[in-house]
Amino acid sequence: MNPSDLTWNTALLYPAPDSPALEADLGSFEGLAAAFRERYFEKVASLDDAALLSAVREYEAMQVAMAKPFSYAHLLFAADSGDETNRALSQRCSELGSRLSQQLLFFDLELMQLEDERFEALCRLPEAANYVHFLQGVRRFRPYTLKENEERLLTRKNLTGVNAFTKLFDELSASFSYRMEMEGEEQEFTGEELLGLLHHPSADVRFRAMTTFLEKHGEHGIVYNAVFNNMALDHGQEMELRGYETPIQPTNIGNEIPDEAVEHLMQVTETNFGLAQEYFRLKARMLGMERIRNCDVYAPLYETERKYPFDEARAMVVDSYAGYDPDFGRIVGAFFDERRVDVMPRPGKSGGAFAMGISPHDPPFLLLNYTGNLRDLATIAHEAGHGLHFVLARKQTMLNYHAPLPLAETASVFGEMLLTRRLLDRETDPAVRRSLLCAKIEDIIATTFRQTVLTRFELRLHTERKEGLLSNDRVAAIWQEENARLFGDAVEMIPAYRWGWSYISHFIHARFYCYSYTFAELLVLALYQKHLEEGESFKPGYRRLLESGGALSPADTARLAGIDITEGGFWQKGYDFLRGLIEELKGIA
Numbered sequence: 348m349n350p351s352d353l354t355w356n357t358a359l360l361y362p363a364p365d366s367p368a369l370e371a372d373l374g375s376f377e378g379l380a381a382a383f384r385e386r387y388f389e390k391v392a393s394l395d396d397a398a399l400l401s402a403v404r405e406y407e408a409m410q411v412a413m414a415k416p417f418s419y420a421h422l423l424f425a426a427d428s429g430d431e432t433n434r435a436l437s438q439r440c441s442e443l444g445s446r447l448s449q450q451l452l453f454f455d456l457e458l459m460q461l462e463d464e465r466f467e468a469l470c471r472l473p474e475a476a477n478y479v480h481f482l483q484g485v486r487r488f489r490p491y492t493l494k495e496n497e498e499r500l501l502t503r504k505n506l507t508g509v510n511a512f513t514k515l516f517d518e519l520s521a522s523f524s525y526r527m528e529m530e531g532e533e534q535e536f537t538g539e540e541l542l543g544l545l546h547h548p549s550a551d552v553r554f555r556a557m558t559t560f561l562e563k564h565g566e567h568g569i570v571y572n573a574v575f576n577n578m579a580l581d582h583g584q585e586m587e588l589r590g591y592e593t594p595i596q597p598t599n600i601g602n603e604i605p606d607e608a609v610e611h612l613m614q615v616t617e618t619n620f621g622l623a624q625e626y627f628r629l630k631a632r633m634l635g636m637e638r639i640r641n642c643d644v645y646a647p648l649y650e651t652e653r654k655y656p657f658d659e660a661r662a663m664v665v666d667s668y669a670g671y672d673p674d675f676g677r678i679v680g681a682f683f684d685e686r687r688v689d690v691m692p693r694p695g696k697s698g699g700a701f702a703m704g705i706s707p708h709d710p711p712f713l714l715l716n717y718t719g720n721l722r723d724l725a726t727i728a729h730e731a732g733h734g735l736h737f738v739l740a741r742k743q744t745m746l747n748y749h750a751p752l753p754l755a756e757t758a759s760v761f762g763e764m765l766l767t768r769r770l771l772d773r774e775t776d777p778a779v780r781r782s783l784l785c786a787k788i789e790d791i792i793a794t795t796f797r798q799t800v801l802t803r804f805e806l807r808l809h810t811e812r813k814e815g816l817l818s819n820d821r822v823a824a825i826w827q828e829e830n831a832r833l834f835g836d837a838v839e840m841i842p843a844y845r846w847g848w849s850y851i852s853h854f855i856h857a858r859f860y861c862y863s864y865t866f867a868e869l870l871v872l873a874l875y876q877k878h879l880e881e882g883e884s885f886k887p888g889y890r891r892l893l894e895s896g897g898a899l900s901p902a903d904t905a906r907l908a909g910i911d912i913t914e915g916g917f918w919q920k921g922y923d924f925l926r927g928l929i930e931e932l933k934g935i936a
């Protein structure tokens with residue numbers, strides 16, 4: 348099949364956006380939510396155990412029912428955001444979603460307020476086993492939760508408060524088009540295309556691409572300044588209202604990782620910055636440069652980059668999963684066979700790549716933007732890993748379906764490792780082998796060291812904003828100081844990099860998410876080493892880890908595969924593995 352014909356078969360969910368089935372589902376939710384509220388509002392504490400459990404099941408059934416049309420709307424919008432029907436459906440679903448969550452908010456709050464003994468009795472019921480982790484998750488926020496009317500007020504005011512700043516950030520950033528001279532004439536570029544040029548063989552093109560991209564953000568420095576300052580101020584005020592002690596605390600509680608463990612993870616990472624600097628110096632030598640600039644970090648080693656036709660790429664990814672476990676290969680292959688993947692870039696289609704898990708009762712879907720280079724090949728393996736994780740986690744109930752954030756990248760990054768190893772093992776050309784190793788090392792540096800730099804910056808931004816408004820000079824200074832710790836004297840930062848913070852959407856969309864990448868990458872490196880050491884006997888445990896979805900805490904989930912993340916020295920093992928890759932590269936460089 349022609350890859351441009353590989354688009355989503357959304358009929359697996361609904362026949363069409365105007366189908367009666369979709370309308371019936373969407374039209375039913377407000378009634379369902381109102382009836383649920385009517386039955387249980389201010390009554391949760393008075394229910395007996397059986398009635399309470401059945402209320403949880405009803406709540407879950409509503410979540411399953413809502414996930415399907417909302418995800419369908421999201422898929423249509425991602426495939427073609429220019430289409431008026433898709434836009435209207437997407438907007439309708441987000442407004443409906445906001446109303447429903449205001450209606451249903453009380454249920455979490457009342458579960459939180461249950462007496463401890465009552466709650467523990469509920470958790471001990473054998474029939475409650477599949478809900479315990481969800482219930483405990485809700486309860487963890489009890490000390491920081493306000494009264495229902497206050498929570499509803501915050502939700503409503505956020506629409507015109509912090510959410511409006513988020514939307515402004517998104518719309519402004521998406522509105523940019525860039526002009527840059529290329530091959531003798533001025534051309535127009537999207538932001539993604541300019542960032543793609545960081546992989547261009549010409550040092551001058553890389554420098555101008557990064558500078559053009561960042562300076563455009565700098566031209567709108569007033570807006571970015573307002574967005575970042577207000578976002579941090581809003582979070583600071585909410586932390587105060589709720590009684591949190593540090594800006595990162597709510598994220599850590601949600602992730603079930605103690606504050607000290609996050610700090611420890613970052614400190615171990617920082618003591619290994621020298622490893623990154625060693626690689627950057629090696630890269631400078633391979634590129635024939637005295638010292639690289641930060642726009643050269645992803646520079647290719649050769650003029651011509653190898654291209655992979657899509658069919659070849661697809662077969663390689665499926666084979667690398669099948670080589671590990673034939674069942675994994677079948678699950679990954681089914682995404683293509685059943686057209687649950689949208690492959691090629693198109694105008695109006697969402698950029699980047701993602702995997703969407705809807706519920707344990709609906710099939711997951713993948714989005715790609717395949718252009719044929721090695722990174723795109725790795726992206727297929729990455730998103731297929733997410734897809735595999737969603738399929739295996741179907742054993743869980745909806746409320747325990749989604750893996751906790753620090754584990755959400757496990758299967759995806761593990762899948763990339765399988766692909767890299769397969770490519771390395773079959774490649775005899777030392778030049779291609781060098782490129783493959785560099786790509787893997789750069790990837791690990793980006794997901795571990797760089798994410799820790801981002802997290803440190805974010806912490807300082809929130810902490811310093813409490814003292815007063817931050818000027819863009821001050822934000823740039825914090826940004827450059829934190830990056831300088833990683834780069835040392837091995838990498839020179841280009842002047843426009845003072846705006847490097849302004850386009851990182853995680854700061855706006857997913858506060859303190861970045862360290863989850865560090866966590867996931869190091870965990871996967873440990874899993875992968877264990878796989879190399881133990882072979883077949885490793886596999887059942889890894890499968891159990893993926894099947895458990897969100898049923899356990901990150902530490903307990905990792906334990907299913909025989910990994911103890913709390914053991915002293917655990918995180919260092921990942922960096923030792925990275926050192927091994929750098930040594931392997933030196934051997935053929």
Ligand SMILES: [Zn+2]
Nearest residue numbers: 729733756759
């Ligand atoms: Zn991912």
